[in-house]
Amino acid sequence: MSQFVSIRRALHKIPELGFQEFKTQQYLLDYISTLPQERLEVKTWRTGIFAKIHGLQPTKTIAYRADMDGLPIKEDTDVSYRSEHEGNMHACGHDFHMSIALGVLTHFVHHPIRDDLLFIFQPAEEGPGGALPMLESDTMKQWMPDMIVALHIAPEYPVGTIATKEGLLFANTSELFIDLKGKGGHAAFPHLANDMVVAACSLVTQLQSIVARNVDPLDSAVITIGKISGGTVQNVIAERARLEGTIRTLSVESMQKVKERIEAIVKGIEIAYQCEATIDYGSLYHQVYNDETLTKEFMNFAKQLSDVHVVRCKEAMTGEDFGYMLAKIPGFMFWLGVDSPYGLHHAKLAPDERAIDKAISLLASYISWKGNN
Numbered sequence: 001m002s003q004f005v006s007i008r009r010a011l012h013k014i015p016e017l018g019f020q021e022f023k024t025q026q027y028l029l030d031y032i033s034t035l036p037q038e039r040l041e042v043k044t045w046r047t048g049i050f051a052k053i054h055g056l057q058p059t060k061t062i063a064y065r066a067d068m069d070g071l072p073i074k075e076d077t078d079v080s081y082r083s084e085h086e087g088n089m090h091a092c093g094h095d096f097h098m099s100i101a102l103g104v105l106t107h108f109v110h111h112p113i114r115d116d117l118l119f120i121f122q123p124a125e126e127g128p129g130g131a132l133p134m135l136e137s138d139t140m141k142q143w144m145p146d147m148i149v150a151l152h153i154a155p156e157y158p159v160g161t162i163a164t165k166e167g168l169l170f171a172n173t174s175e176l177f178i179d180l181k182g183k184g185g186h187a188a189f190p191h192l193a194n195d196m197v198v199a200a201c202s203l204v205t206q207l208q209s210i211v212a213r214n215v216d217p218l219d220s221a222v223i224t225i226g227k228i229s230g231g232t233v234q235n236v237i238a239e240r241a242r243l244e245g246t247i248r249t250l251s252v253e254s255m256q257k258v259k260e261r262i263e264a265i266v267k268g269i270e271i272a273y274q275c276e277a278t279i280d281y282g283s284l285y286h287q288v289y290n291d292e293t294l295t296k297e298f299m300n301f302a303k304q305l306s307d308v309h310v311v312r313c314k315e316a317m318t319g320e321d322f323g324y325m326l327a328k329i330p331g332f333m334f335w336l337g338v339d340s341p342y343g344l345h346h347a348k349l350a351p352d353e354r355a356i357d358k359a360i361s362l363l364a365s366y367i368s369w370k371g372n373n
């Protein structure tokens, strides 16, 4: 087994939620401290890490970003290295992203190139978002790169395939939390209460009409309610209910429109169910918009490699706070095929680890080429 597959397995065992990546950060720092230090400079930022490799005669800085957090999902695999943090799982591949970053970093510590390289280990991608505050940190201002690259595992593509496109790759996202407060009461006397379970069910159904009836069909949007909670016991009418979800839109205009419609529908629920409602949009993520020139150049570069198959994909309704970095720094993100029968955010996600060494070798050759030219 390659060194970076065992690193991935070690990281897979210790998934931590956003801004709680303490063990993960320590693991990465411990590994980085074993490397030759002459050209390395390492700084921490909250639970994240910046690692700079000083180039031989730098003309620019090339950055590579890997996210670090896991998800609050109970792993349902029987692999020997499954999560030891009950209830948390690396179900979005960030364990892959980090081990690949360490592999590329290790390569360049041993084989420095002309340009400076900056490795960014970023916390809290799944929420509340580490990219924006990290971008505004003093270290980032001091080491601001000239270009930036990141990847995301893609269960639907075979190992050896990468997929990307110029321009828009991932959607604009906004979290969505709606709290409803009515009047609880005895299950036998519904006329004396305002039932928030019924209000919540009606609200979920009405929210689905927004995408169907208010968004331009040629401009995609998604509203997903991933979690509903409410009530206390089977024979008590619920006084409170909470909906937790996410909004995805391809355009900024549609995001605005969707929010206006959510607010109007929620006002209607307040009137119809004689309750109070509050809406919280949580964290927002900027769309991932790939630099046209750099993406095209990368795709052309990768096409020349015999063991890489390049696909020009469609945009996806996934979100990524890497979009904030791309809004400021030219660069791109690409999908890395890992061929799992279960998708991202699934408790049985089983990415093929052969993708790790393939990604390290692709990135090492691309960055060597880019950082010497």
Ligand SMILES: CC(=O)N[C@@H](CCC[C@H](N)C(=O)O)C(=O)O
Binding pocket: 092, 125, 126, 127, 152, 173, 174, 175, 245, 246, 247, 283, 285, 317, 318, 319, 320, 321, 344
């Ligand atoms: C690649 C990926 O799966 N990203 C997450 C980002 C979540 C953003 C935020 N918590 C939200 O739900 O809006 C995704 O769910 O797309």
